Amino acid sequence: MQDLLATLCASLLAARTFEGAAGATLAPMLGRAAEALGAGRHAGRGRILRGMVHLRPGDGYRGLVVMEFGAAAARPIEAGTPAHLPSASAWRWVATYGCAVTIDVTLGKVEPHLGEGGVVVREKLAGPDVTFGRESAARLLERAATHLAVVPLRLPGSVIGMISLEADCQAAIGRPFWGPEMLGALQLLADVAAPHLAALPMAPPPAAPADELLPVLGAKMAGLVQMARVFAEQEETILLGGPTGAGKSRIARWCHARSRRKGKRFEALDLMTVPDELQMGELFGWKKGAFSGAVTENPGAVARADGGTLFIDEIDKLSLKAQAGLLQVLEERRYRALGDGSGERRADVRFLVGTNADLGAAVLAGKFREDLYYRINVLPVKLLPLDERADEIPQWAHYMLQRRHAESAAEGRARVAPLAERALIAARWPGNLRQLDNIIRRAYALALVEHGGATSEITLEARHVERALGYEGGGGAKDSAFASIRRAAEAVVDEAERREAAGEVLDLDLAEAFRGVVLGTAARRRSSKEAAFRLLGKAGVVQNRNHQKAFRREIEKVNALVRALGQDGAGPFDDLVEKDET
Numbered sequence: 001m002q003d004l005l006a007t008l009c010a011s012l013l014a015a016r017t018f019e020g021a022a023g024a025t026l027a028p029m030l031g032r033a034a035e036a037l038g039a040g041r042h043a044g045r046g047r048i049l050r051g052m053v054h055l056r057p058g059d060g061y062r063g064l065v066v067m068e069f070g071a072a073a074a075r076p077i078e079a080g081t082p083a084h085l086p087s088a089s090a091w092r093w094v095a096t097y098g099c100a101v102t103i104d105v106t107l108g109k110v111e112p113h114l115g116e117g118g119v120v121v122r123e124k125l126a127g128p129d130v131t132f133g134r135e136s137a138a139r140l141l142e143r144a145a146t147h148l149a150v151v152p153l154r155l156p157g158s159v160i161g162m163i164s165l166e167a168d169c170q171a172a173i174g175r176p177f178w179g180p181e182m183l184g185a186l187q188l189l190a191d192v193a194a195p196h197l198a199a200l201p202m203a204p205p206p207a208a209p210a211d212e213l214l215p216v217l218g219a220k221m222a223g224l225v226q227m228a229r230v231f232a233e234q235e236e237t238i239l240l241g242g243p244t245g246a247g248k249s250r251i252a253r254w255c256h257a258r259s260r261r262k263g264k265r266f267e268a269l270d271l272m273t274v275p276d277e278l279q280m281g282e283l284f285g286w287k288k289g290a291f292s293g294a295v296t297e298n299p300g301a302v303a304r305a306d307g308g309t310l311f312i313d314e315i316d317k318l319s320l321k322a323q324a325g326l327l328q329v330l331e332e333r334r335y336r337a338l339g340d341g342s343g344e345r346r347a348d349v350r351f352l353v354g355t356n357a358d359l360g361a362a363v364l365a366g367k368f369r370e371d372l373y374y375r376i377n378v379l380p381v382k383l384l385p386l387d388e389r390a391d392e393i394p395q396w397a398h399y400m401l402q403r404r405h406a407e408s409a410a411e412g413r414a415r416v417a418p419l420a421e422r423a424l425i426a427a428r429w430p431g432n433l434r435q436l437d438n439i440i441r442r443a444y445a446l447a448l449v450e451h452g453g454a455t456s457e458i459t460l461e462a463r464h465v466e467r468a469l470g471y472e473g474g475g476g477a478k479d480s481a482f483a484s485i486r487r488a489a490e491a492v493v494d495e496a497e498r499r500e501a502a503g504e505v506l507d508l509d510l511a512e513a514f515r516g517v518v519l520g521t522a523a524r525r526r527s528s529k530e531a532a533f534r535l536l537g538k539a540g541v542v543q544n545r546n547h548q549k550a551f552r553r554e555i556e557k558v559n560a561l562v563r564a565l566g567q568d569g570a571g572p573f574d575d576l577v578e579k580d581e582t
């Protein structure tokens, strides 16, 4: 074990990406598991198949890689292959108790393990149910996996993901397969790897093609969409998070179009528009006369989506009573319409749910059932606010303008002038894509008026955009640079105070990252590091050919700040750092 740990530490220190660190971690884990199998009572009757690292800090998946036993490297999961995803109950144990679980897939049995060395202390846990989701079981059996070991990825005070190993051993069905010592060793390796897995940036995913339902896809969203593509093909619930107007409903449609259920119904139910007392009826339907006012029959959203997909938006608005109903459908796939005495119906529906609320906090506040939370939080995808993917703004603007223009001039051409793009990038977008769409619509109307009516060719100029933004009551336009800097400083001081209360310190030296943030922003805007240095009065650095190194140094400080603030994801400017230097 000492040797394994030493090799792991060396490989982790050399790793430059999450994928690299994941491979470095899985290799010794798989090796250790194979060794234990060879020396144990099932020797010669089973095999270790593969391992997987799931990084899901906060409320969305961030990284997901698989490594086949004997392979040289870990690779991101791919659409079109049976994905190895965990069950809701496995994640629930791991996340709630920070403990390992083993799963006997064939019997659908999840066993939690706690304590150093993997001592089973199940009786100490007043815990969640231990049934394994049937979709997960089917998928694993399809890949010949009969036994699973899942260990948490732990950082002090939080669980940021898990590592799972799969094995095929028919002879061990119903019998212990992963011994406590084995689990202890896996946990130790995972504990060493966790900080590296959390901190390293993702390798840039291959450029994903945009399509009709997702016409724009920037660098920041590419990794997330790559995972969503795999999730879409599964039968389990996807939880779509992200701020209002970020595109959750559209992504839900996109997932449906990529699922096995494409071509069948896609139903959407927005709970914001349904009063509490009607939620059960809107979901499961009612018979005529089921309650006073039920003058006609309503099949309900679940029945309307039969064979297809039901997207329930604003799931946090679900009443406690309807939460119980939904949980039952998710677990048993059966439901009953209000006033229907003729028995239960089968629910052949894939559920997608959306929210812009913090469901974890709703659970803590007693407003959302914990068991339902874990049941729908199997495949969480969190969309980024538009301000965090500003690289997409020009393309979205162009797409939205063209779409608008095509309504009046089918063959017409519309363009967004470079200065108008600049004005859009410089604005703030609390309303995200929905707000951008409104601004484009307004700017387009202003441009048409200025032109004197319909035309086949039109250009949105900066003045149109600025006037359209002006109608937002000043909210859309950015305020003075110094006021913004002050606000950023206040956020850092707020964080320092929060840490002070927890007995921690946020070091002032981290504020040196500001230079890097300015430099990175300029480099992104100018699409060139040289141009950024020149813009900011540092032409000498470029003349001395020092700019790559100087840039990297500044970006490292930015990443240190980002990590210290506990934010997820790759550094904001990592993609601009020269590859051979990383």
Ligand SMILES: Nc1ncnc2c1ncn2[C@@H]1O[C@H](COP(=O)(O)OP(=O)(O)OP(=O)(O)O)[C@@H](O)[C@H]1O
Pocket: 213, 214, 215, 242, 243, 244, 245, 246, 247, 248, 249, 250, 251, 313, 354, 355, 356, 433, 434, 435, 437
């Ligand atoms: N993929 C897309 N293609 C075209 N337009 C989009 C897309 N995604 C978002 N938009 C634009 O943004 C608007 C808001 O998108 P959507 O309704 O999907 O957001 P949402 O996150 O579900 O919002 P809410 O949380 O308020 O329900 C859409 O009406 C559309 O104008």
